Amino acid sequence: MLELIQDYWLYFLVGRYPEGPLGGLALTVLLASLALVLSLPLGLLLGLARISPWRALRWPVTALIHVVRGIPLLLVIFWAYFFLPNLTGHESGQFTTMLVALVIFDGIYLAEIVRAGVQAVPKGQLEAARSLGLPYLSAMRTVILPQALRHMLPSLVNQFVSTIKETSLGYIIGLAEVSFVASQINGLVLTKPVQVYFLLGMTYFILCFSLSRAAFWLERRQARVLKAAA
Amino acid sequence: MLQFDLHLLLSGDYHDWLLSGLLLSLQLMAITLLLSLPLACGVAMLRLAPSRFLNALGATYVELIRNVPLLAHFLFWYFGAPELLPQAWKERLYAGNIEAISAIVALTLYTAAYMAEDIRSGIRAIPAQQFEAGRALGFSFLQTMRLCILPQALRLSLPPLLSQTLNLWQNTSIATVIGVAELMYQTQRVETASFRSVEAFAFASVAYLTVSLLISGLAALLQRRAA
Numbered sequence: 488m489l490e491l492i493q494d495y496w497l498y499f500l501v502g503r504y505p506e507g508p509l510g511g512l513a514l515t516v517l518l519a520s521l522a523l524v525l526s527l528p529l530g531l532l533l534g535l536a537r538i539s540p541w542r543a544l545r546w547p548v549t550a551l552i553h554v555v556r557g558i559p560l561l562l563v564i565f566w567a568y569f570f571l572p573n574l575t576g577h578e579s580g581q582f583t584t585m586l587v588a589l590v591i592f593d594g595i596y597l598a599e600i601v602r603a604g605v606q607a608v609p610k611g612q613l614e615a616a617r618s619l620g621l622p623y624l625s626a627m628r629t630v631i632l633p634q635a636l637r638h639m640l641p642s643l644v645n646q647f648v649s650t651i652k653e654t655s656l657g658y659i660i661g662l663a664e665v666s667f668v669a670s671q672i673n674g675l676v677l678t679k680p681v682q683v684y685f686l687l688g689m690t691y692f693i694l695c696f697s698l699s700r701a702a703f704w705l706e707r708r709q710a711r712v713l714k715a716a717a
Numbered sequence: 718m719l720q721f722d723l724h725l726l727l728s729g730d731y732h733d734w735l736l737s738g739l740l741l742s743l744q745l746m747a748i749t750l751l752l753s754l755p756l757a758c759g760v761a762m763l764r765l766a767p768s769r770f771l772n773a774l775g776a777t778y779v780e781l782i783r784n785v786p787l788l789a790h791f792l793f794w795y796f797g798a799p800e801l802l803p804q805a806w807k808e809r810l811y812a813g814n815i816e817a818i819s820a821i822v823a824l825t826l827y828t829a830a831y832m833a834e835d836i837r838s839g840i841r842a843i844p845a846q847q848f849e850a851g852r853a854l855g856f857s858f859l860q861t862m863r864l865c866i867l868p869q870a871l872r873l874s875l876p877p878l879l880s881q882t883l884n885l886w887q888n889t890s891i892a893t894v895i896g897v898a899e900l901m902y903q904t905q906r907v908e909t910a911s912f913r914s915v916e917a918f919a920f921a922s923v924a925y926l927t928v929s930l931l932i933s934g935l936a937a938l939l940q941r942r943a944a
Binding site for chain 1 (some may be wrong): 739780781784785786788789790792793794797798801887888890891893894901904905908917920921922925926929930933938
């Protein structure tokens with residue numbers, strides 16, 4: 488196993504970079520981070536639309552959320568893979584495809600986190616802001632969202648863990664992220680599939696476990712802060 | 718874009734492929750569900766057992782499984798694990814349906830880790846006196862769990878368990894990576910053979926969506942009846 492690590496650690500971490508495109512674990516982390524950052528504004532908009540007082544906005548978004556949550560991410564990726572080129576007019580790479588699919592999928596899930604966050608803020612807050620004469624949107628922006636978003640931080644870290652796990656599906660469309668690179672290594676070595684895939688699993692584990700511990704710690708700290716404030 | 722050819726989905730080879738894929742996906746879900754529920758109960762009890770060692774064992778299982786993507790589980794159980802078996806078993810396995818077996822093992826272990834957590838919170842919601850009363854009547858830990866705590870706890874954890882079933886349903890799609898001929902695999906196959914992407918993906922989307930909605934409908938129904 489040590490020999491395996493010695494021979495392939497660099498390939499595992501960054502793929503063919505710097506001679507070729509970035510790959511491996513670095514690509515996994517990059518893809519997950521970009522997807523989360525880009526899906527935040529989308530999730531915020533969708534989440535607000537989901538609870539907005541205007542039906543014309545609330546109903547279609549609610550329907551969209553139910554549809555996307557009802558189909559597997561893999562299918563979203565396939566839709567993106569075959570229809571992005573039709574939409575944009577030129578060939579899109581695996582990275583773009585994966586990013587678009589993840590942003591849509593995560594945006595939908597974040598919308599539910601945002602909704603839960605906003606609904607956790609006591610109703611009196613919105614009523615007070617409205618009776619002070621603030622229009623709905625400014626009340627949301629200046630009173631409700633700052634409180635709601637603070638509650639959401641642990642959920643966001645957990646969402647990041649999910650996103651990292653989701654990037655592994657890039658393997659299926661041939662994106663050179665860490666699972667794909669591990670399979671390539673397995674193909675080169677041939678005789679050590681157990682060790683290669685064990686190391687792949689451990690890599691994901693170390694990354695995701697430390698992040699979910701961080702989320703747990705954030706949650707505990709927040710509970711303490713809230714208790715102290717009460 | 719070409720016209721949407723509904724006929725393609727209603728009869729002929731492509732229709733048969735897609736339908737057999739859907740059936741296999743449903744079978745995968747059903748078998749995994751049957752196997753993972755008892756395993757999940759076992760793991761949940763490990764986490765609550767009166768022994769530090771057993772608690773740690775349960776926690777390690779849950780964390781180890783949940784922090785690794787399902788795709789990596791599939792790769793390990795398909796490409797890696799069979800190599801560890803003795804030669805005779807290996808031959809028998811490769812002669813049979815190794816894809817489906819690996820997929821079921823991976824899905825069961827993965828789903829059980831999530832369900833164990835739901836069952837555990839169900840058990841913790843049962844007042845401690847119930848447990849104490851069981852013990853005071855002379856039942857052992859396992860008997861108290863089986864006869865008194867679990868029947869109540871499982872009823873409480875039904876809604877989260879159904880939402881795990883929903884995840885399981887969607888997760889069966891990932892089995893396509895190891896070549897299990899489930900719905901996703903057959904969708905890709907139809908797509909490659911006919912270049913009819915829209916029809917193939919539409920069928921898959923509607924199929925996945927319908928089963929998902931049935932499961933969440935069931936959850937909503939149960940919730941309303943419990944309330």
